[in-house]
Amino acid sequence: MRLIELDTTESTNDEARRLAQNADFGPVWIRANQQTYGRGRRGRDWVSPKGNLYCSALFATDLPIGRLGQYSFVAALAAYEALLKIHPIGDFGIKWPNDTLLGGAKISGLLLETGKTHHQSWIIVGIGVNLVSHPEDTPYPATSLAAHMDTDVDGALKPKVVLQILSGRFKVWKSKFEREGFEPIRKAWCEAAVNIPGPVTVKLPDEEFEGTAIDMGHNGALQVRLANGTIREVHAGDVYLG
Numbered sequence: 001m002r003l004i005e006l007d008t009t010e011s012t013n014d015e016a017r018r019l020a021q022n023a024d025f026g027p028v029w030i031r032a033n034q035q036t037y038g039r040g041r042r043g044r045d046w047v048s049p050k051g052n053l054y055c056s057a058l059f060a061t062d063l064p065i066g067r068l069g070q071y072s073f074v075a076a077l078a079a080y081e082a083l084l085k086i087h088p089i090g091d092f093g094i095k096w097p098n099d100t101l102l103g104g105a106k107i108s109g110l111l112l113e114t115g116k117t118h119h120q121s122w123i124i125v126g127i128g129v130n131l132v133s134h135p136e137d138t139p140y141p142a143t144s145l146a147a148h149m150d151t152d153v154d155g156a157l158k159p160k161v162v163l164q165i166l167s168g169r170f171k172v173w174k175s176k177f178e179r180e181g182f183e184p185i186r187k188a189w190c191e192a193a194v195n196i197p198g199p200v201t202v203k204l205p206d207e208e209f210e211g212t213a214i215d216m217g218h219n220g221a222l223q224v225r226l227a228n229g230t231i232r233e234v235h236a237g238d239v240y241l242g
């Protein structure tokens with residue numbers, strides 16, 4: 001695995017984008033000890049002090065643009081499995097689309113960005129994992145691995161060690177996806193999901209509704225059954241359990 005390690009950067013996703021703009025399409029992982037402008041989904045900040053894992057994978061792709069988002073589910077599985085490997089008794093689960101929860105609170109998030117430069121399409125998968133600290137005032141409650149583990153067993157709380165495990169799992173799921181398509185990913189993702197089937201509240205920029213999450217479709221949308229029996233597909237938005 002090619003790895004670029006930095007002490008401080010604005011955002012590892014931005015570092016990856018700079019490489020792609022200079023015709024370096026990886027595959028490469030970039031990890032920073034801290035980020036000064038870490039970015040989250042939906043234009044949010046990702047507060048990034050030292051001690052947690054901040055990393056981005058950059059790689060070229062020839063998949064049609066409409067399928068690139070499927071890589072976010074590949075990466076979500078990798079993060080989920082890596083965390084489970086580190087803390088096997090942890091109550092982990094994935095919340096749509098790609099957050100890992102531990103004990104019902106968010107421990108890791110993922111920001112996928114795509115682009116095309118020098119006639120080549122590429123993908124950046126940025127992943128943040130709260131290892132030793134987590135923010136307090138977040139729309140969704142957050143936690144860290146340290147809040148659930150007594151000691152740093154075998155370097156479990158070291159960003160470098162966690163990235164090694166995470167990148168290994170990502171490699172496995174990425175090649176399965178590229179060989180066999182989205183269905184095995186969709187299935188594994190549904191098995192790891194915390195709330196399928198289960199009650200959810202979906203918050204969109206201009207509306208909010210409740211229903212029962214019943215499945216994730218082949219297009220990656222969360223399928224929510226409303227009280228009147230109709231199924232609504234959620235392509236973007238924030239999902240809250242219950």
Ligand code: BTN
Nearest residue numbers: 011038039040041109110126128
């Ligand atoms: C989210 O859940 O909102 C996504 C968070 C993604 C954070 C990671 S940290 C590494 C990479 N660099 C960034 O600026 N963001 C992602």
